Amino acid sequence: MNRLFYGLVPIARKEAVHIMRDPGTLFFALLIPMLQLFLFGFAIDTNIRQIPTVVFDESQTQQSRQLLQRFAASDVFALRETVQSQDAIYDAIRSGQARVGIRIPYDYARHILDGSTATVLVLVDGSDSTVASTAVSTSTGVALQQSLAQVLPAGNLPIDVRPSVLYNPATRSANFFVPGLIGILLQVMIILLIALSLVRERERGTLEQLTMTPVAPLGLMVGKMIPYGLLAFFELCAILFVMRVVFQVPIHGNVFTLLAMSLPFLLTVLGLGLLISTRARTQAEAFQLAMGTVLPSVFLSGYIFLIQNMPGIFQVISRVIPATYYIRILRGIILRGAGLGELWLDGLVLTLMGCAAILLAARQFVRHNAA
């Protein structure tokens, strides 16, 4: 055991001094993720509200105004402007002034009054698929409600669905995105820091020197991981604090469980960083490789897109991405109040991944230096 991790303590101590002495590292490690948390945390809102809408109301009746009121009341549409022709609607959408146009024909009120079917034209800009699908479904809903109100006396519906959104009643986007963001930010920070630190040693020739000493590969690797792991843990606490206080995201589960379950993820990304550093000859190369891990972690981890909706092959890929498991842990504990009972498997997978990455890195390291 002692042999396997030989040199761990002096390496860890030295690395801590490096971190303390380099303002660049501290800035990168502590401030950049915090800045990004603020930027992305405030910027991302997937709830679609106030879609700019133009109206061409040929009917100009009490009935048509009632319908438009319902559109406005949905909060999805912002009735900005009235225009005087269908061409004007097209122009407004093409120019980007509006994304939706509503045309109520001149005979709308007459059809309503005599009980026949009135038609309303809703033109939707399909260039943003989420906006378009929300506009289509909401306008259908609006029409349905209006129709029901027309046919049935109030409060006498045969089915009354009462949706109740658990854990995030206001369906705030921040609650969904900020916990996931923690995983992504920590990953970028840790992988880069540790990979650069090892590659820097290679560039400066100190690594060559170390290979001539009795330091064991695992002693070097784990020795480096400890100070960076501590730094990341500190940053995690700071980010959780900001999430709770600034973004008002409540933590439903146990904070200590969350911190404990974060350790396997830190282990994995530290290992991943080390693995990258054994592949990269220069710091620039390490930087590129580290950045290469970001996009898959953002798009295939379930952070933004639902894994269940992905084609089969991507669902398989998502299973080898550490962020997938950690984001599940983060959301589970923070949003749903889950605990070890529900999430132990994710933690176990991460731990195994981490150990595998570190062992692989140590192996690569030995092979690399023999050549």
Add this chain to the structure above:
Amino acid sequence: MTAAITADHLTIRFGSFTAVHDVSFSVSTGEIFGFLGPNGSGKTTIIKALCGLVRPSEGSGSILGMDIRKDAAEIKRHVGYMSQKFGLYEDLTVEENIAFYAGVYGMDRTRIEQRTRDVLELTGIEPYLHRRAAQLSGGWKQRLALACAIIHSPRVVFLDEPTAGIDPVARRALWDLLFRLSGQGVTFFVTTHYMDEAERCGRVGYIYLSKLVAIGTVSELQRLPDANPTNTTRLQIRTANASAMLDSVRRIPCVREATIFGHSIHALVQSDQIDTLRRELPAAAIEPIDPSLEDIFVTLTYRIMENRP
């Protein structure tokens, strides 16, 4: 004297490339052994093999009686290594660098204190104890690197081009240190490109194209048949304008090799044709000389290149 370092028919291959081919030598305890050869000839690979970092494909070797195949971990504890890159942490102070390497060698506190005092006294770096390595001049960095390399009192030290890019005064200071340590029984294995440094070594090995071409003391090498082809004599030609004369000297048929040394030309000439040469160059002062190390290595290199298909 017992051998501190031995290599016995050492061959190291990386895939189809043979980096070291059938190299054998031994270095006695307390000896300073110089190892010369062009870049890529296999010098560093031999050092790595002797330290147990690279497994030899064939042959064997030992350091202080320990087998380089079996006792790699133990060898590293008793061996020091310093390269031209120095292996110092620039943002750590002199003291911290020394303490780090002492820690890496697993030394306990009292031994660290005692050895730190020893190496500070030896290298004279004490006034800079709290200065960061980045702020040291090349010469002082080199002394610090040596201090770190010998902090664990190794009995064998490998120096891989230790004086590349260092000014002559610092170089001489380093060699003085090496002689002091070798007097205390430390064995040095030094690779270098500098002939004057090689001439300071007790014995010298010359490796070319992965093969050990020559080995011995400087005077042994000077008498080497391959370095003094039969029926040739090495001459020093002192003439008014040596550099202008070089080409015309090279064109004289009896001259095998000719090169400039300061204000004179060193030439390898067919022995029976010396009089012809004197007639061709009436103004020059011509006298026989012993070959310098450089002469020897150049001659050996030419012979190998001639014999290659």
